[in-house]
Amino acid sequence: MSIPILRQGSYLIASIQSSPSDSEWREMGQQLAERVGKLRSRGVVVDVTVLDLIDSFAARTLREIAQTVKLRGAEPVIVGIQPDVAFSMVQLGLTLGDIETELDLEEGMAMLDAILRDGRTNV
Amino acid sequence: MSEETRILIRSEYDIVTARQQVRELCMTLHFSSGEQTLVATCVSELARNIVEYAGSGEIITGLTRNTDEEGIVIIAEDKGPGIPNIELAMKDGYSTSKGLGLGLPGSKRIMDEFAIVSKTGKGTTVTVKKWKKP
């Protein structure tokens, strides 16, 4: 089972399934990097709504995926971090660096719209 | 320790099993979902360390009680290479594997009790507890 990646206009949406394996995480990173180029995508939403925890491995992987997407010229945004998960990440000391995060898919896409329309500095 | 469960940790898939088992145990104690997430995250970190640094080991989970509290106890045990400098390993950001270096110090922060015993060439045992808040 791999992580589904949907195309919506000029964005890609990757919906993380519960407890992805290490290879599923890796595959998603590679797939996103490829498809951003092939489909000329301008933004990538990584939806982690169903994750019931984010440990340091998952956090590091999300950071790497976001950096890869950025290097490919698209804007990454992570959406759907649940309240318990956010609390636990803070306690553990985990951050997602300077990656954009939004409440849910809708807000994530709205944020990408704003960044791509107005440029990063005006957001 | 009662209701003891031993989970063999040999691959990344066993990490997920250990997380699920410990969540179920947390539910029997009626831990809040927030507390469950903290404990499961700690188990994930400790199990990941077993796979990453020792290759294999065990996660033992069980219930514990003192005079007026009930809680959950988790022991992560391996016969791997051990940790030469525990003080260093407990520092935020210290990693010998390009990790984030937060697994051990973070686990200490999110649990109520944390103890680590490690001997070079012999292995590592981490014992953590979380008490049920009344």
Ligand SMILES: Nc1ncnc2c1ncn2[C@@H]1O[C@H](COP(=O)(O)OP(=O)(O)O)[C@@H](O)[C@H]1O
């Ligand atoms: N079970 C273990 N056996 C041997 N060394 C370990 C074990 N657990 C942790 N370590 C050592 O302690 C360091 C810190 O661990 P941790 O805080 O989990 O951070 P990370 O795993 O990201 O490096 C590891 O990089 C490793 O050198």
Ligand SMILES: [Mg+2]
């Ligand atoms: Mg670790």
